[in-house]
Amino acid sequence: MDYYSSQITKLIEELSRLPGIGAKSAQRLAFHIINMPQDQVDRLAASLVDAKANIKYCNECYTLTDEEKCPICKSEKRDHSTIMVVETTRDLAAYEKTGKYEGVYHVLHGAISPMLGIGPADIKLKELMQRLQKDVEEVIIATNSSLEGETTAMYISKLIKPTGIKVSRIASGVPVGGDLEYIDEVTLLRALQGRIEL
Secondary structure, three states: OOOOOHHHHHHHHHHHOOOOOOHHHHHHHHHHHHHOOHHHHHHHHHHHHHHHHHOEEOOOOOOEEOOOOOHHHHOOOOEEEEEEEEOOHHHHHHHHHHOOOOEEEEEOOOOOEHHHOEOHHHOOHHHHHHHOOOOOOEEEEOOOOOHHHHHHHHHHHHHHHHHOOEEEEOOOOOOOOOOHHHOOHHHHHHHHHOOOOO
8 A cells, every 4th residue: 555645655755766765765755855945956956867867987087077178187287197996986086186196087987897787898998098198198097996897907007008108006005094904905905005104
């Protein structure tokens, strides 16, 4: 038996299709939206429609933007000779929050995963190689430390090394505040290998 009218049920079902939103969260969001003032609901609906219609890939780094080039690629203050390769736009945003990286990015939109049927042609690798025809001095590979991320990093490294461009990989290891006894062996080994002189 349905507890709600068909309109409410439909709204809850649509919201529950969003990643990370379960049935209870979808229900809570649905009732929040229903109780919002009409002008706020109109703005929310319009922003969803506008985002879907206008957001596309930057034609240089392939992050999501509503212009031909994203603000980072357009900036003359950025070091365009250094490219950090990330898996997603969310990863790019995480590095930008540090405020310390001054180069540009390349967003792959995924990682190589033979088990999921994702190969090199399914991510933005060809586009990365085209970018390397310009004056690029270093490519920093900042894919995740997962099996897929490591596979992708190794593949990219093997593609780029013959070009003579410097290829580096972000260090990974013990998180700040982490207790060594709870850290897995691979992470500890990575932390040891990525050590720096003090």
